[in-house]
Amino acid sequence: MNAHEDSSRHRRAALFAVVCVLGAGTGGLTGCKQAERVPTPGSGGDAVTEALDAGSAPDAGGITLSPTIPPDVDVPQGNPTLADLQHDFDAYSWNTFIAMNWPVGADGGVDTSQKPGQHGDNPTVWEGWMPSTSIFLPGGAPPPAWGAPPILPPICQGKLQPGEKFLTQVGKTPGLLSESVQPFDTGPLIDQQGNYTRFEILVNKVMFDQIVAQQLYSKAGQQRFNAPANFKCGNASTGEQGAIMVKAAWKPLENPADAARFHTATALVYTPASENPRIQESCTKQRVGLVGFHVGHKTQGAPQWIWSTFEHVDNVPTEEQVRAGTLEASYNYYDPACKDCVVNKTPPRPWDPNKKIIVNGKVFKSQIVRVDVRPQLMKDSARIHNEEARALLAAVNPASVWTNYELISTQWPTQPGDCATAELQDGSPAPQFLANSTLETYIQGKVPNVSSSCIRCHNNAAMTTAKSSDFTYLLERAQ
Numbered sequence: 312m313n314a315h316e317d318s319s320r321h322r323r324a325a326l327f328a329v330v331c332v333l334g335a336g337t338g339g340l341t342g343c344k345q346a347e348r349v350p351t352p353g354s355g356g357d358a359v360t361e362a363l364d365a366g367s368a369p370d371a372g373g374i375t376l377s378p379t380i381p382p383d384v385d386v387p388q389g390n391p392t393l394a395d396l397q398h399d400f401d402a403y404s405w406n407t408f409i410a411m412n413w414p415v416g417a418d419g420g421v422d423t424s425q426k427p428g429q430h431g432d433n434p435t436v437w438e439g440w441m442p443s444t445s446i447f448l449p450g451g452a453p454p455p456a457w458g459a460p461p462i463l464p465p466i467c468q469g470k471l472q473p474g475e476k477f478l479t480q481v482g483k484t485p486g487l488l489s490e491s492v493q494p495f496d497t498g499p500l501i502d503q504q505g506n507y508t509r510f511e512i513l514v515n516k517v518m519f520d521q522i523v524a525q526q527l528y529s530k531a532g533q534q535r536f537n538a539p540a541n542f543k544c545g546n547a548s549t550g551e552q553g554a555i556m557v558k559a560a561w562k563p564l565e566n567p568a569d570a571a572r573f574h575t576a577t578a579l580v581y582t583p584a585s586e587n588p589r590i591q592e593s594c595t596k597q598r599v600g601l602v603g604f605h606v607g608h609k610t611q612g613a614p615q616w617i618w619s620t621f622e623h624v625d626n627v628p629t630e631e632q633v634r635a636g637t638l639e640a641s642y643n644y645y646d647p648a649c650k651d652c653v654v655n656k657t658p659p660r661p662w663d664p665n666k667k668i669i670v671n672g673k674v675f676k677s678q679i680v681r682v683d684v685r686p687q688l689m690k691d692s693a694r695i696h697n698e699e700a701r702a703l704l705a706a707v708n709p710a711s712v713w714t715n716y717e718l719i720s721t722q723w724p725t726q727p728g729d730c731a732t733a734e735l736q737d738g739s740p741a742p743q744f745l746a747n748s749t750l751e752t753y754i755q756g757k758v759p760n761v762s763s764s765c766i767r768c769h770n771n772a773a774m775t776t777a778k779s780s781d782f783t784y785l786l787e788r789a790q
């Protein structure tokens with residue numbers, strides 16, 4: 312047995328060691344030795360939260376300024392506690408964020424002569440990945456080659472300069488404006504200037520190549536494939552990355568003075584025409600700022616994928632901060648001066664991104680708060696890792712835009728199973744619930760089967776053939 316095999320065995324055993332704690336939420340506590348973490352009767356049955364609240368303080372360390380996306384979580388501890396594991400996953404998340412946001416040169420390749428934020432802001436690695444809008448094409452046509460410019464609707468053609476992006480999606484799901492029935496509570500997210508937030512999804516080359524090779528980009532290809540999807544796992548022994556997918560949320564920067572605190576991009580923002588509600592087709596150039604960032608990476612240690620979620624620090628206050636009155640002067644999605652705004656409510660219809668919504672003569676703005684259901688251990692771990700990352704990034708440049716982003720948490724499977732197996736169970740995710748205020752805005756909380764859990768919701772994703780799509784919702788876009 313070589314050292315790598317040894318360490319990956321170690322890791323597997325390590326992940327299983329905490330199952331007895333977390334399994335409490337989904338089943339019995341049989342065989343659990345850590346009796347002190349068993350919830351007491353009358354605790355409301357939220358065993359996992361209780362267990363995690365009793366956990367010891369997490370470690371710091373493990374974050375480095377490196378352009379290499381970690382191929383898997385690194386679990387260096389011999390017999391890790393739950394706090395150790397959350398630390399390992401949160402350090403993994405920050406290392407992934409740093410590497411994915413590493414500066415790229417004019418050719419789109421990683422520029423190792425620079426560090427993130429050295430000049431304030433920088434174009435990033437992931438923005439050169441393949442957008443979903445170029446993969447799932449009308450009629451199931453094959454996607455263009457990796458790195459091809461975005462495929463634009465006629466109204467946008469000729470308007471895109473190199474380095475600019477194409478944005479269209481309004482809301483968590485693509486059909487938000489045209490479909491009146493949604494699978495879960497969702498709606499547009501409107502910033503404090505009354506503008507609609509936009510979303511995009513991109514995949515890395517590993518994931519793109521597999522979608523192309525297996526022809527999963529079309530309905531016909533999925534029928535021929537006729538099996539559950541099983542994407543490649545990142546592997547620490549070989550250093551190879553697995554399939555990685557990103558979902559990013561952007562807000563228009565109506566006032567150019569607001570740009571300094573954001574990672575920004577220039578985007579062609581497209582709104583397709585619609586009959587009901589009546590929406591006019593439009594394509595306008597806008598400066599946009601990054602407000603939300605989801606990453607999913609499928610790895611050997613976490614074949615249910617590792618789910619990391621980041622936000623801009625100015626997005627929203629927590630419920631607790633609102634109650635205590637410890638508020639900042641302004642937020643991207645909350646108005647501290649508004650006393651009668653209803654929080655976390657979808658905007659009134661009709662939804663037309665070309666117009667601001669006017670209610671009682673005033674521009675409608677979403678009033679969003681974070682429903683912070685993270686167990687204390689996860690809160691502490693995120694805070695410690697955010698402080699550590701911010702110090703590293705500020706040492707490069709105190710004015711780096713990257714110091715304005717925070718990890719909310721990392722969701723990972725405590726019972727990971729084997730990468731070779733398709734259609735895995737959910738693997739008992741920790742933490743149980745996780746939401747990004749810009750992406751799971753309206754489904755925050757901790758109501759089982761209703762509130763946001765990345766792994767549990769994504770485990771329902773299927774292809775157009777109804778076969779499992781391996782935790783990605785992308786394949787159901789195939790035509």
Ligand code: HEC
Nearest residue numbers: 484485556557558605607618745763764765768783784785
């Ligand atoms: C209630 C269900 C639900 C929850 C909870 C949820 N997502 Fe998603 N997610 C979706 C859907 C639906 C899409 C696809 C939307 C589309 O095609 O535009 C998606 C898309 C994504 C994508 C792009 C790849 C893909 O599968 O389409 C990523 C990455 C992602 N989500 C990460 C997360 C993370 C991280 C969390 C937890 C913090 C999370 N999601 C929580 C439903 C969910």
